[in-house]
Amino acid sequence: MATDDRSTPIEPRKKRTKIVSACNECRRRKTKCNGEQPCKSCLKSAVECLYPTISHAEDKRNHLNRIALEAIEHRLQTIEHLLHTLLQGQLSTQPVTPANSKPSSLAAPPTFTAPSPNATPKNRHPTSTFHSPPLPRHSSPPHSGPPVYSHELRLPPIQDLDTPYKPTAGFHPPELSPLTFSHTQNDDSHVLLSFRKRKLSDL
DNA sequence: AAAGCAGGCCCAGCTACACT
DNA sequence: AGTGTAGCTGGGCCTGCTTT
Incomplete structure (x- = not known):
């Protein structure tokens, strides 16, 4: 794109004819939607053509x-x-002995039990579990197969972000101070902060 | 070959700001 | 207050790649 060839007559870029809103399937596939009901690509793939209703x-x-x-x-x-x-x-729970007095962040965390799993609402995915990423291991013995971690955290699956999150019954998070971002250079915190400020003022 | 996937281009709409 | 401009953002969809 560095060359700007103006010697040849370049016809003005033809404007795209964009539709107001693409259907859900076209959004997911990132394909062109003709805006009809059903749209062309939904018709072709024989799927239900639904448009977002806001x-x-x-x-x-x-x-x-x-x-x-x-x-x-x-x-x-x-x-x-x-x-x-x-x-x-x-x-x-961690006894302090010379053998394990290393920084605790490097030690394997204790087994974690989710808060009141019985109170899991119906709209949650009861079988979905959150597996923590592998922890750094210094000198693990020869070991075949995938690593096994004793801790499992049950969290709402990420796709649940589509719907407002309702805390599990009986689960009371600790009091938290309002979100703050310390501004440092060369990071994105200022972007997050400005986003948050804008959104909070919109609400 | 057709269908699906996904990176990223493109553009309309919006906002902030400077200027008059 | 009105106008012009630049920057930002969300989302449509082009296009190259991968999968079936």
Whole structure:
């Protein structure tokens, strides 16, 4: 794109004819949607052609952003609570001996039991589990097969971000101070902060 | 070959800001 | 207050690649 060849007459770029809103399937596939019911690609692949229904009273961007923001904040609270629980459990159960007095972050965390799994709402996915990423291991013995970790965290699956998150019954996250971002250069925190400020003022 | 997937281009709409 | 401009953002969809 570095060359700007103006010697040949370049006909002005033909504007795309964009439709107002693509159907769900075309959005997912990132294909052109002709806006009909059913649209061309849905007709071709014989799938149900559904269009997103957002009332005009509620701006499309605000609607989606609010849902996403609420879900993210609830999820963050859950994660913070889990982390807090994990750290507390580690501090209170780990005997301090010369052998294991290394930084606790390198040790395997204790087995974690999800808060009141019986109270899992019906709209959750009861079988979905969150597996923590592999922890750094310094000198593990020869070992075949995938690593086995004793801790399993049950969290709402990521696809649940499509719907507002409702905390599990009986689960009370600890009181959390409002989200703050310390501004440092060369990171994206200022972007997040400006996003949050904008969204909060919109709500 | 056809269908599906996904990176990223493109553009309309919006906002912030400067200027008059 | 009105206007012009630049930057940002969300989302449509082009297009190359992969899978079936």
